Amino acid sequence: MSTVEVSAERVVRAPAERVYGYLADYSEHHQRFLPPAFSGFRLVSGGVGAGTEVEFVVTAGGRSRPYHMVVSEPEPGRVLVETDANSSLVTTFTVSPDAGACRVRMHTAWQGAGGIGGIFERLFAPKVMRSLYEDELQRLDAYAAAAGG
Secondary structure (H helix, E strand, O other): OOEEEEEEEEEEOOOHHHHHHHHHEOOOOHHHHOOOOEEEEEEEEOOEOOOOEEEEEEEEOOEEEEEEEEEEEEEOOOEEEEEEOOOOOEEEEEEEEEOOEEEEEEEEEEEOOOHHHHHHHHHHHHHHHHHHHHHHHHHHHHHHHHOOO
């Protein structure tokens, strides 16, 4: 098994603190800019920032997979981490100020499968997920702009 990683980043046209707030607020905002590949979004506990737990299903590449994410904030206001309670998958959102706007980076890593399935996973999963993340970041930018960001 090897680690599979995927990243995407984008400038979002709103101040970093506002955008981080949208990302960290799972009860009111976060689900509003998820792409259609994310379904069944459900707040399990908490709602904003560290300690929040959410569930959702991601359908991509012809497969659907449920996630139960637990949120932490290693650097509140800058770094938000979602850790899947049922796998090795970890997604990190990093928000950095950028001249009146901000730069948002999404990075996901997990332990890939072994054998032939692992080869296909390493070849195709990053491309599919990067596309989803680019869509999510575009939606986040539009959401922030519409909210007056």
